[in-house]
Amino acid sequence: IMAGRGDAQARADRIGVFREELAQLEQELGGVLDDAQRARIAAHHDALLADLERQYDVATTTSGRQLALGLRLASFLGALALCIAVVLFVNRFWGALATGTQVGLLTAGTLAMLGLTEFAARREKTLYFAGLAALVAFALFATDVFTLGSIFNLVPSQHAFLFLAAFGGALAYGYGFRVLLLAALVSGALWVAGTLVTLGGSYWSDLFYRHESLLPAAVAAIALGFIPMAGAREGFGIVYRMFGFIAFFWVVLFYAGTGTGSVLPLGEDGVEVAYQRLGFAVAALAIWAGIRRQWNHVTYTGVTAFVILLFIKAMDWWWDWMPRWLFFLVLGGMALAVMVVLKRLQARVLHLFAEMAVH
Numbered sequence: 001i002m003a004g005r006g007d008a009q010a011r012a013d014r015i016g017v018f019r020e021e022l023a024q025l026e027q028e029l030g031g032v033l034d035d036a037q038r039a040r041i042a043a044h045h046d047a048l049l050a051d052l053e054r055q056y057d058v059a060t061t062t063s064g065r066q067l068a069l070g071l072r073l074a075s076f077l078g079a080l081a082l083c084i085a086v087v088l089f090v091n092r093f094w095g096a097l098a099t100g101t102q103v104g105l106l107t108a109g110t111l112a113m114l115g116l117t118e119f120a121a122r123r124e125k126t127l128y129f130a131g132l133a134a135l136v137a138f139a140l141f142a143t144d145v146f147t148l149g150s151i152f153n154l155v156p157s158q159h160a161f162l163f164l165a166a167f168g169g170a171l172a173y174g175y176g177f178r179v180l181l182l183a184a185l186v187s188g189a190l191w192v193a194g195t196l197v198t199l200g201g202s203y204w205s206d207l208f209y210r211h212e213s214l215l216p217a218a219v220a221a222i223a224l225g226f227i228p229m230a231g232a233r234e235g236f237g238i239v240y241r242m243f244g245f246i247a248f249f250w251v252v253l254f255y256a257g258t259g260t261g262s263v264l265p266l267g268e269d270g271v272e273v274a275y276q277r278l279g280f281a282v283a284a285l286a287i288w289a290g291i292r293r294q295w296n297h298v299t300y301t302g303v304t305a306f307v308i309l310l311f312i313k314a315m316d317w318w319w320d321w322m323p324r325w326l327f328f329l330v331l332g333g334m335a336l337a338v339m340v341v342l343k344r345l346q347a348r349v350l351h352l353f354a355e356m357a358v359h
Contacts, residue, residue, distance in 0.1 A: 007234065008052045015045050078132050083139035099151055106144040113137035121175055134171045134180055141167050158194025158204040161187045178239050185243045189217035200263075211251045212263055218247035241298055245286060249305040252279040257312050279309045303338070310334055 025032050033041070086109075097105070113136050120130035145160050168184030171177060193213035194204035207213050221244030225237050252275050255262055259271030266274060286302030289295070311331055322330070 008055070012049060012052055015049060019045070074128075080135075082132075082136045086136070086139055086143060102151060103148065106140070106147060110137055110140040110144055113140055117171070117175070127175060127177070130175060131177050131179070134175060134177055138164075138168055138171065138180060138183060156205075158191050158198065158207070161191035161194065165191060172236075173233060176233060176235075178235050181236055181239050182243060185217075185221055185239070189214055189221075189243075189247065192217045209261060210263070211254055211261070214247050214251055218244045218251070220244070222248065238295075238297060241295065242301070245298065245301045245305075248282065249279065249301065252282070253305065253308055253312070256309060276309060276313060279305060283309065307335060307338055310338070 022032065113133050117130050117133040117137055120133055121127055124130065142164055145163050148154075149156065149160065165184045165188035168180045168187060172181035172184055190207065193207040193210070196213045196216070197207045197210050198204045200210075202210070221240045223244075225239075225241030225244055227237070229236050255271055255275040256279050257272070259266075259268035259275075262271040262275075264271050264274060283302045283306035286298050287306065290297070290299030290302060311334075314331060314334065
């Protein structure tokens with residue numbers, strides 16, 4: 001039983017790999033299976049692939065996977081072009097329209113795209129056209145929020161991002177759109193950051209200078225990424241984890257390199273040291289968690305952050321007195337050392353998995 005389209009595509013991919021490996025083995029070793037066994041396995045796989053293609057519209061060939069990727073790219077670019085068209089239309093003709101007409105057009109446009117999203121989602125399994133319509137609906141809704149605020153001369157605030165996060169999250173969870181989940185996470189993080197900055201006595205737009213205000217949303221996203229998800233939301237975990245880790249390490253690396261602007265009462269040098277230690281610890285945990293759960297994206301993010309932190313620390317230690325050629329030679333050596341450690345760690349993990357498979 002498949003939990004969703006992702007699991008179905010993974011099963012179809014494994015069947016393709018099995019067939020390729022079986023063909024290679026028969027070239028190297030001769031007949032591995034007799035005709036009856038080969039026919040039975042082939043018939044089972046053919047029936048399974050046909051069923052997966054019918055239920056989940058998975059790609060069962062290399063060309064099919066390439067076409068699916070092309071369709072997703074075309075859907076995203078098409079949605080981006082339509083969103084730009086909406087913005088340019090507003091800038092070009094908006095001032096000549098009456099207020100009532102402006103409000104009516106904004107509301108009708110969003111509702112129309114929502115209706116088109118539902119219509120397309122009911123008629124296609126891949127949701128390419130539904131995703132395009134949903135992205136345009138989100139862009140129209142964002143235009144609604146900010147333009148209506150301008151029309152009625154409302155005071156700008158961070159709460160506009162809360163509406164965007166709720167709207168994007170509803171579309172994401174309703175239809176399983178990961179791009180809209182990312183949009184909702186970005187909007188939600190900006191709302192949380194703006195609210196924290198406001199509670200601290202500053203204007204909400206200062207969030208773009210108070211980077212630490214992004215940390216609570218980043219940590220929350222990382223935590224949500226460790227919760228198992230299935231069905232239409234099976235791919236949401238990677239979005240939560242990647243957004244959370246990237247936002248977290250962006251803040252950490254910024255303050256690890258320069259301690260200015262932090263709310264921590266440690267002085268610039270103290271802030272740099274604190275964030276460097278925090279960054280090393282979380283990067284190591286990310287590498288460990290990524291290897292343990294076989295989440296390559298988490299492992300790569302942790303390794304990247306760890307290496308950048310090493311380089312930042314090296315600049316603190318050696319930049320002022322080392323010749324530049326020697327400094328970069330040392331950086332290269334440090335990168336090689338990290339590679340050696342990771343290779344050994346990889347070998348130990350593979351050995352551990354092999355022992356677990358035997359037992």
